[in-house]
Amino acid sequence: MDNLFLFFIIIIPILFVVLALSLYSFYTKMQYKKIIINTLANTNNKILDKNKMEVNIHSDNWLGKKLKFAGFTKKGSEFVFVIISIGFGLLASFFIYFITNSKVIFIFTTLIFALFPYLFLMKIIKSREEEFNFSLKEIIDKVTSMMKSGVGFEQALKKSILTCKSKLTKDVFNIYVNEKSIIGEDKCFEKMFNIIESKELRIFYLTISIGRKSGGKFSNTLEKLRQTLQDQGEIKQEITSSTKEIKVGTYMIIALTFFTYIMMNNALDNSLNAHFFGSDIGKIQMFFIIVWVAFGIFINNLLTKIK
Known part of the structure; x- marks a missing residue:
């Protein structure tokens, strides 16, 4: 009976992982072909490059979005994370099983410990968000001060990014600096929203959009945003x-x-x-x-x- 139990708790998870990887490989191949066909049908002269197709394949995946917020952007991160979760749950449950010798406890601990990597992932996302928001407030302060001194928004933002101490914040805003002239401001912020979870960044984007549409300088609007974020931090x-x-x-x-x-x-x-x-x-x-x-x-x- 124990041998049969060990067979089920060892072989079945392994088979599940192998099956999941096989299905994932089949799914990516089908999506790859589908994108090529659609691209040929729509443009008739251009095929999206491989990297862009990979982004399109994974952009709507809920777990993929969370992993991107945590800084894991490589292909297959979702299934690696699932394998880690299952493996961690099984290893921790085996340890408890050898102590308690209870199959009921083993099943429940497997389910519980399998959630631990997700909790750790959410902790990483929260840490990145706090780091980014803190640096964003500093950038807004510097941009506002320079704009009041007569410096243009683009120049003020670039100078503020260069003096930023957070590598994460620099990497996020470098998308705007390097690609704005190519894909436009809105697309740049969309890409930024995909790699960092920050409500403050979305508010910053809306402030810029409203300021540009209203015409002229919008340093007063940024000043109000800065004061709002400062008050929010004190309340927090x-x-x-x-x-x-x-x-x-x-x-x-x-x-x-x-x-x-x-x-x-x-x-x-x-x-x-x-x-x-x-x-x-x-x-x-x-x-x-x-x-x-x-x-x-x-x-x-x-x-x-x-x-």
Whole structure:
């Protein structure tokens, strides 16, 4: 029975990964042919280059967009990420399985730990967003000051980008600097939106668009945007300070529960440990208790994050 179980938990995931890769390869080939046919039919004299076709293939993929926001733009990143998630879930679950020897726990831990790479991915996206937004505020400050001194917007923006300390921000804005004259301002910002998740950047784009359509300088509009972003940062700091109290209270309750368990276990001559860690049913119960507490902490963090 154990051999059969090991067969299912090892062979089936491997077969699943192989099947997924095969389907992915078939899908990309079909999309490649489809793009070539459509291009020949529409233009009759031009075929999109391979790199552009790859962008078109993956641009509508939800996971692909998240990976691009995290800085992973190479072809096949989605399936590599899926394989890493499955592999991490299986390896972590094997470790727990050898401790608990429970198949029920193994199945649930596989599903839970398979989500960890995604949580790590979201952490990377958030970190990149914060770094970019901080540098964007500095760029807006410099651009506004130079425009009030009589410098044109394009020159002010280029000078601000050159003095920016963030490599990420430079890479994003270099798309605008290098390609604006080729593909236009709107297309440049669309490409920028695809590699960084930032509401502030979209507001900056709208400010520029409105300013250009209104004619003349728009340093006053940028000044209002700068003040708005500054006020937003101050409010965010106040909210963060307020929500820390809620999180500390949650951790205090968990710590109190932990110490209560220890005292009850000592008072009952170690019978709680014997049940929860010495029996199969007790291990399953303890596992779901831990999962429930972790889920409660996760929900609490979501509720205390105010955008």
